[in-house]
Amino acid sequence: MKFLGKVTVTLKRGVFDPQGVTIKNALHNLSFREAEEVRTGKYFEVVIEAANSTEAEKKLSEMCDLLLVNPVIERHGCHVEPIEEMESAT
Amino acid sequence: MKFLGKVTVTLKRGVFDPQGVTIKNALHNLSFREAEEVRTGKYFEVVIEAANSTEAEKKLSEMCDLLLVNPVIERHGCHVEPIEEMESAT
Known part of the structure; x- marks a missing residue:
């Protein structure tokens, strides 16, 4: 089963x-x-093949720890949803 | 009232x-x-001063259209939550 990790x-x-x-200043110049305050960051969508959502969440968490996130200066949030749900929502 | 737009x-x-x-290949090299499939993107957190969440959402949507998102090649999702809720959650 496929899951979409965000x-x-x-x-x-x-x-x-x-x-x-810089983005905050640009927004102010546009009258916003x-x-x-504006904080920027990164966003990843990972399609994961897993037996269930618990396993997909575990794998995604490992991916974050090993590659996607630098825990020294970054914090992250992640969640997983079945692909079917994602496709019907878009 | 302050809201956090994501x-x-x-x-x-x-x-x-x-x-x-590249990230997908790196994950494969790490045995994942x-x-x-991996898709990358950007993430913004904007602290918005507004009377209510409807107004904050409207402003955030305008910011996306005018500055944060290039609609030719990008799609986006945004939502707004009260700051208090965010602070107690972290």
Whole structure:
């Protein structure tokens, strides 16, 4: 069974994010004064072949730890959903 | 009231994603044969000052259309949540 793993990676709170500051300034220049802070990050979608969602989540978590995320400066969130659900939603 | 807007941006289906292919190959080299496809993208967190979540969502959608997303080659998803909820969750 196929699952779609979604991973969001952002810099930890204390790590300076110059790209985010630049985007915030650009938003202000476009009159979006409501934007008080912008943090940028990375996003990954991984199609995983697994027997069930628990196994897919476990594999995705291992992938994050080994390759996708640098735990020194980054934090991440991930979740897994069956592919069928994803396709009907888009 | 403050809201946290979360935006995920990925390349559209037909657009070649060489970074995703490279990551997939790296995962295979790390014995993650379950990873069948990897798509990469961007992730933004925007702190928005707004009267209610409907207004915050509207503003975030405008920010996506004007600056954060290139609709020619990218698709995006966004949602908004109150900041309090986010802080208690982390």
